[in-house]
Amino acid sequence: MRLPDRISLANLPTPIQPLSRLGRAFGIDLSVKRDDLTGGADSGNKLRKLELLAADAVAQGADTLVTCGGIQSNHCRATAVVAARLGLRSMLLLRTAEVDRDPGYEGNVLVDRILGARIRLVTPEEYARRAEVMAEVGAELRSEGRKPYLIPEGGSNALGALGYLSCCDEIARQSAERWDTIAYACGSGGTGAGLEMGVRQYLEGTRPIGFAVCDDASYFAGVISRLAAEAHDRFGAPEVPRAEIRIDDRYKGVGYAKSRPEELVRIREAARAEGLVTDPVYTGKALHGLLCELERDPRAFGRRVLFIFTGGLYGLFAAGESFRGLLPPSF
Numbered sequence: 001m002r003l004p005d006r007i008s009l010a011n012l013p014t015p016i017q018p019l020s021r022l023g024r025a026f027g028i029d030l031s032v033k034r035d036d037l038t039g040g041a042d043s044g045n046k047l048r049k050l051e052l053l054a055a056d057a058v059a060q061g062a063d064t065l066v067t068c069g070g071i072q073s074n075h076c077r078a079t080a081v082v083a084a085r086l087g088l089r090s091m092l093l094l095r096t097a098e099v100d101r102d103p104g105y106e107g108n109v110l111v112d113r114i115l116g117a118r119i120r121l122v123t124p125e126e127y128a129r130r131a132e133v134m135a136e137v138g139a140e141l142r143s144e145g146r147k148p149y150l151i152p153e154g155g156s157n158a159l160g161a162l163g164y165l166s167c168c169d170e171i172a173r174q175s176a177e178r179w180d181t182i183a184y185a186c187g188s189g190g191t192g193a194g195l196e197m198g199v200r201q202y203l204e205g206t207r208p209i210g211f212a213v214c215d216d217a218s219y220f221a222g223v224i225s226r227l228a229a230e231a232h233d234r235f236g237a238p239e240v241p242r243a244e245i246r247i248d249d250r251y252k253g254v255g256y257a258k259s260r261p262e263e264l265v266r267i268r269e270a271a272r273a274e275g276l277v278t279d280p281v282y283t284g285k286a287l288h289g290l291l292c293e294l295e296r297d298p299r300a301f302g303r304r305v306l307f308i309f310t311g312g313l314y315g316l317f318a319a320g321e322s323f324r325g326l327l328p329p330s331f
């Protein structure tokens, strides 16, 4: 296969660390791949995708990266940092029900604002037709003399997804012994598409499982198989049969970026057991799903399980209030 050019932005390889206390409880080898450590303010899984997307943008002579996401989008924040690192501008379309209210100074939005990203607040209705709205914004920027490069939600297109195909190459080089399962949080499907392609290319016998944080299993099977089919046609990536894609959609809880007490308790307990501080929107829910399934059947995912910690810590700092009552001061 032909891997397209990338700009080196991420600190790679990210370490793989044992979660020995959590794993021991189930009699398995449970480890974490620290993709939260890909960068600084640009940390998380998006940086692997942005290495490819930004290279394409620069090759096309773009001067502005345009993308979209929820109000506390990690992807938008990472895109704004990457734009600044490369001397480009950024324009973010952020979804919120309160478009007339100032977006505030917390979590990812604070970072977006510090970076000088141009922010446009869009309603959930506008966001539902985001491809169209992005195209309109692109046309507006062109009429101002700028050269925009449009990046879809989550950086999840065929090109961006290749970032996680390469991550599987990295995992293969880090450990001679086979992982039975790679578990990850699934939000827009790009990480899942990359991992599904990547295990077929580099990690024979390993199967990914995505824990959906929104939408449902059939939606993500559709997205992942479409992205993989496009990556196959454009870059010669391995084919991914839709029926083989594993998504568990039972742990998204009450909805995207909404937390139930059991999910927050899981974040607290994992942090205290292993020093692994996950976020409530993505990685905390995925880890909760993984551990709930292991509690049900310790052999559900084989003997060696690798959890990809895809970052998102800024989301935790925007959700501090939801922990009130769960964290009494200890004297």
Ligand SMILES: Cc1ncc(COP(=O)(O)O)c(C=O)c1O
Pocket (backbone or CB within 6 Å): 044, 045, 073, 074, 075, 154, 156, 185, 186, 187, 188, 189, 190, 191, 192, 279, 282, 283, 310, 311, 312, 313
């Ligand atoms: C911290 C974090 N983890 C996981 C995901 C999910 O990745 P993807 O959008 O590629 O499905 C995202 C973004 O959506 C994220 O910000």
